[in-house]
Amino acid sequence: MKRNYELASLVLRRVLGALPVLLIVSLITFGMMRLIPGDPSSIIGGLSATPAQLAQIRSDLGLDEPFTVQLLRWYGGLLHGNLGRSILMGQDVMSVTLQRLPVTIALSAYALVITLVLGLASGILAALRQNTWIDQLAMMIAMLGISIPNFFLGLLMIIFFAVRLGWLPTGGYIGFTDDPVGWLRTSTMPAISLALLQVGLLARITRSTMLEVLRQDYIRTARAKGLPRRLVVMKHALSNALIPITTVVGIIVSLLVSGSVVTETLFSIPGMGQLLTQAVLNRDYPMVQGGLFLVTAFLVLINIGVDVCYSLLDPRVRHG
Amino acid sequence: MDSGPAELEFDAEIPFTREHPAWATLKRLFHHRLFLFGLGLFGIILLAAALAPWIAPVDPTKLAMRFKFRPPGADFAFGTDNFGRSLWSRVIWGAQLSVIIGFSVVALNAVFGTLIGALAGYFRTLDNGLMRVNDALMAFPAILLAIGITAVLGPSMLDAILALAIVYIPRTARIVRSSVIVLREMEYVQAAVAAGAGHWRILRRHILPNAMAPLIVQLSFLFAYAVLSEATLSFLGLGAVPPTPTWGNIMAEGRQYMIEAPWIITIPGIALMITVMGLNLLGDGLRDVLDPRLRIQQ
Numbered sequence: 001m002k003r004n005y006e007l008a009s010l011v012l013r014r015v016l017g018a019l020p021v022l023l024i025v026s027l028i029t030f031g032m033m034r035l036i037p038g039d040p041s042s043i044i045g046g047l048s049a050t051p052a053q054l055a056q057i058r059s060d061l062g063l064d065e066p067f068t069v070q071l072l073r074w075y076g077g078l079l080h081g082n083l084g085r086s087i088l089m090g091q092d093v094m095s096v097t098l099q100r101l102p103v104t105i106a107l108s109a110y111a112l113v114i115t116l117v118l119g120l121a122s123g124i125l126a127a128l129r130q131n132t133w134i135d136q137l138a139m140m141i142a143m144l145g146i147s148i149p150n151f152f153l154g155l156l157m158i159i160f161f162a163v164r165l166g167w168l169p170t171g172g173y174i175g176f177t178d179d180p181v182g183w184l185r186t187s188t189m190p191a192i193s194l195a196l197l198q199v200g201l202l203a204r205i206t207r208s209t210m211l212e213v214l215r216q217d218y219i220r221t222a223r224a225k226g227l228p229r230r231l232v233v234m235k236h237a238l239s240n241a242l243i244p245i246t247t248v249v250g251i252i253v254s255l256l257v258s259g260s261v262v263t264e265t266l267f268s269i270p271g272m273g274q275l276l277t278q279a280v281l282n283r284d285y286p287m288v289q290g291g292l293f294l295v296t297a298f299l300v301l302i303n304i305g306v307d308v309c310y311s312l313l314d315p316r317v318r319h320g
Numbered sequence: 321m322d323s324g325p326a327e328l329e330f331d332a333e334i335p336f337t338r339e340h341p342a343w344a345t346l347k348r349l350f351h352h353r354l355f356l357f358g359l360g361l362f363g364i365i366l367l368a369a370a371l372a373p374w375i376a377p378v379d380p381t382k383l384a385m386r387f388k389f390r391p392p393g394a395d396f397a398f399g400t401d402n403f404g405r406s407l408w409s410r411v412i413w414g415a416q417l418s419v420i421i422g423f424s425v426v427a428l429n430a431v432f433g434t435l436i437g438a439l440a441g442y443f444r445t446l447d448n449g450l451m452r453v454n455d456a457l458m459a460f461p462a463i464l465l466a467i468g469i470t471a472v473l474g475p476s477m478l479d480a481i482l483a484l485a486i487v488y489i490p491r492t493a494r495i496v497r498s499s500v501i502v503l504r505e506m507e508y509v510q511a512a513v514a515a516g517a518g519h520w521r522i523l524r525r526h527i528l529p530n531a532m533a534p535l536i537v538q539l540s541f542l543f544a545y546a547v548l549s550e551a552t553l554s555f556l557g558l559g560a561v562p563p564t565p566t567w568g569n570i571m572a573e574g575r576q577y578m579i580e581a582p583w584i585i586t587i588p589g590i591a592l593m594i595t596v597m598g599l600n601l602l603g604d605g606l607r608d609v610l611d612p613r614l615r616i617q618q
Contacts, residue, residue, distance in 0.1 A: 020452050020456075021452065021455050021456050021459055022456075024452055024453055024455075024456035025456045025459055025460070028456060028457070028460075029468075032468060032469070032471075032472050033472070035472050036471075036472050143597065143600065143601070144597070146596075146600055147544075147593050147596040147597035147600055148593050148596075149548055149551060149552070149589065149592050149593070149596070151552065151555055151571070152571070152585070152589035152592065152593065155571070155575065155578060155585050155589070156586075156589075158578070159578055159579065159582060163578075163579055254461050254462075255461075255462075257461045257464070258461035258462050258463040258464060259463070261461075261463050261464060261467065261552075261556070262463070262552050262555060262556060265556060273464075276464060276467060276468075277467060277556050277558075279471075280467050280468070280470065280471040280558060281556075281557060281558070283471070285471070288468055288471045292460065292464060292465070292468045295461065295464060296459050296460045296461070296464075299459060299460075299461060300459050303459075
């Protein structure tokens with residue numbers, strides 16, 4: 001009972017703490033569209049647009065109204081989940097986002113699983129075999145991982161696995177609920193190319209955190225009292241090392257969503273990244289504004305979740 | 321008999337040998353093998369960028385259709401692309417562009433990141449406001465914010481620099497701020513306050529020089545992110561506009577021909593990798609030597 005109350009107050013505090021950030025994020029996304037030099041309507045309408053068409057575009061975007069009215073409209077819309085209409089898609093920004101975001105989430109989640117498995121395993125292994133060839137090999141691969149651009153890796157994988165060997169399709173996307181095997185076939189290469197940077201980062205962080213924990217007195221005590229090495233590593237060292245690593249997960253998710261922009265474009269995956277790139281190239285300003293805000297809000301929520309997990313794992317943070 | 325205090329005699333016999341601290345740091349850096357390797361890799365790119373007019377005199381935008389799709393060989397060291405342009409010239413001039421963009425983003429970060437971080441860390445009244453805006457900017461996924469900003473500014477090299485500077489300055493400011501907060505409470509700083517030094521002097525003479533180590537480490541990694549992000553933007557068609565050669569747009573154009581002419585994407589890709597890896601190794605080395613608390617390689 002007391003624990004439930006504690007958890008609820010913790011979540012509430014984190015959500016309240018995130019509100020100012022969300023407010024400023026929404027102000028920035030609102031302000032960005034107003035900073036476009038010149039008249040957005042003439043950019044959207046093109047050179048052949050008549051004055052009447054331009055006026056129509058301005059009134060559709062609400063640009064003919066005073067600044068404060070536009071601002072109030074933007075916040076009123078936000079509260080109603082109404083972020084305007086996408087010019088490119090001809091649909092509500094919110095509903096387009098709700099169609100596209102799950103694709104990006106599925107891809108990022110797949111990449112996150114790859115990151116956690118490979119990153120943690122190689123980091124732990126490298127720490128346990130410190131200064132051996134295993135350690136050096138793992139850290140060399142990690143360095144390669146953080147140095148190879150994900151679109152370059154993606155291109156190389158397309159040439160090799162899709163074109164030369166013909167194992168996987170070169171691009172496209174099949175939803176997980178439509179056909180799980182098809183989803184795996186279309187998502188595996190994108191997820192690997194997306195994950196590799198984060199695998200490298202996580203392996204390096206895991207290794208240094210593990211080394212730090214392994215040097216602690218309580219590890220020496222546990223070994224000295226005769227506990228087997230495997231038990232000490234898994235129970236005493238790993239469970240303590242994982243706590244600080246949790247905080248990195250929020251950063252990794254943000255990097256994955258960021259990286260998905262180019263990965264989705266490369267593999268023709270209809271997710272948020274591809275949508276926003278198309279929106280920018282086609283000057284679909286309402287879509288850029290709304291999409292950028294929604295993706296960022298989503299990441300803020302993820303970070304609240306990570307924060308809560310972290311506090312639950314580490315009582316010092318919860319009470320501190 | 322007894323002649324004066326012993327310490328004086330002792331002092332007089334020992335020659336003054338203490339090294340300048342900067343010299344000691346440099347010596348340690350030059351014994352760091354991975355740092356030297358990184359310096360070598362990045363050095364190749366820097367040299368190519370600096371010597372571009374001499375080592376790649378052929379105009380990187382010059383079309384020569386009769387030479388199109390030549391594989392790397394004696395005539396064209398890196399081959400040619402779909403318009404018969406020399407890839408050697410394009411990749412080397414692309415290196416110059418990457419280096420210019422990297423330096424510009426790093427310079428803007430060094431100035432504005434330090435300024436914002438120092439103000440937020442030193443003046444408590446400014447901290448809350450500045451850091452909320454900072455947090456909000458950091459909440460955006462980096463590349464998405466950059467492409468959002470290019471939507472406003474339009475695709476060009478200068479706008480890519482501005483967009484990347486805006487994306488990364490909050491991250492730099494946060495690092496400077498956390499050093500300044502620690503240093504602000506140090507006794508020697510309080511002694512300077514007591515001695516009547518003004519805020520400006522304290523920040524410039526007493527705090528910022530000691531906050532440099534983590535900043536320098538951050539800036540070397542930032543150079544890598546900036547080059548990588550610019551390549552990503554121009555790969556998406558949101559960076560410098562063709563025919564200006566950047567590694568990203570060479571790869572974007574080469575994508576359609578990746579089966580017949582894989583060298584068009586592979587060579588700039590490898591150049592990009594060499595740059596990023598060189599800078600990452602440099603950053604690791606600097607961190608090991610300048611800021612041992614953050615050490616990753618033990």
